[in-house]
Amino acid sequence: MVRVAESDLRKQKRELADAQVVLARRRRYGQKMYDTKREPRAVMKLRARTAQQSAGKYRIMHEEKLAEAKERLDDAAEAVRDDDEIRVDLPYTAVPPGRTVLTLRDLVPAYGARVTGGLDVHGPERIALVGRNGAGKTTLLRTVAGELEPVAGEATAHVPLRFLPQRLDVLDGELSVAENVARYAPGATNNLIRARLARFLFRGARADQRAATLSGGERFRAALAALMLAEPAPQLLMLDEPTNNLDMASVRQLTSALEAYEGALIVAAHDLPFLESLGITRWLLLEEGELRETTPEAVG
Incomplete structure (x- = not known):
């Protein structure tokens, strides 16, 4: 070719x-x-x-x-350069150290584990949310994102928040990659969107490709670009099992993109090597209906 x-x-x-x-x-x-x-x-x-x-x-x-x-x-x-690294600057995602970005108080999701007492997330913490399948990680993230109403308690985000679910339904399959990004950044010019997308490896005609025609890795990269380039810039980013169904090249691309992210990060995943590569500063475990602090050694 x-x-x-x-x-x-x-x-x-x-x-x-x-x-x-x-x-x-x-x-x-x-x-x-x-x-x-x-x-x-x-x-x-x-x-x-x-x-x-x-x-x-x-x-x-x-x-x-x-x-x-x-x-x-x-x-x-x-x-033929699908293993290229994403190299992007995201200065507007920065959060001052110590600033509270998320508050959880006696949170009881519709199902799954509860958060007894209080939990605060500060910028720019990088939190790993771990636990067995079915423990309630996805339910907790969806509740924090506002997609599910809690049975009781409080989940309050104090900064712009974006959530990337496993199903990647943040994309409209009938729209192009550039048009999807424009939905999240309506104030950005077409030239600016394309310049930013080029850093996410969508260059030239690739930015005009319909989301429905993308490969799995490309679709994930497009969804990530749409959220990370959103306006206002997300200062709390939550990812649910982001490495599921990604090949090694796509995982490397995800890691390089998250290196440029300067806000608070919460990642639910089972992939411990991937989590450790993100520079995780705090580990939270969902187990037996409760959320508690843990260590990577205890998880491993």
Whole structure:
């Protein structure tokens, strides 16, 4: 695919060079006709204007073909660089140390584990939420995100919060990647959205691809981009089993994206090596209906 695109780019470069030779030849012929005054002056001026307009269209046509060939090459090269790292700056996600970003008080979710007493999350803590399947991790995160009403107690976010669920339903499958991001950042210009998406490895035509046609890894990356580039910037980000169904390249991309995130982070996961790679500062365990502090050694 890359070789085909490179061949097409060389072809378009040759055709543009040939076109420039043709145009130069035409200009010399026109100047010769004008110098020898073989036709009336008015006729020669009209002919010169017409030739100039035609030459401009001819040149623009070849320049556009060359630009399209370059974009196809970029897309082809990107297609074989699926293990590229995400490199993005997210300064607006920063939270001052010690600032309370989330308060839980005697929280009783609709089902699953409860939070007895109080729990505060401060910026920029990185919290691992662990526990066996069915312990209630997803229910707790959905309750904090406001998707589920608690039976009792309080869950209050004091900063902009975003939640990325396992099912990735934050994306509209009928919209393009760029259009999905625009839904979360309505004040951002199209050029700014595309520039930011390029850092999430959606470059050129890839940003125009419908979400429904993306691979699993691409869909996760698009969902992550939509939430991390949202306005206002999320200063508390919650992820539910983010590495499920991701290949190694996608996990590396997720890790590099989260390295740039400066807000508070809560990640529910079973993948201990992945959690440790995030620089987790606090471990919370859901067990026997209660949420309590733990250590990575106890989890392992």
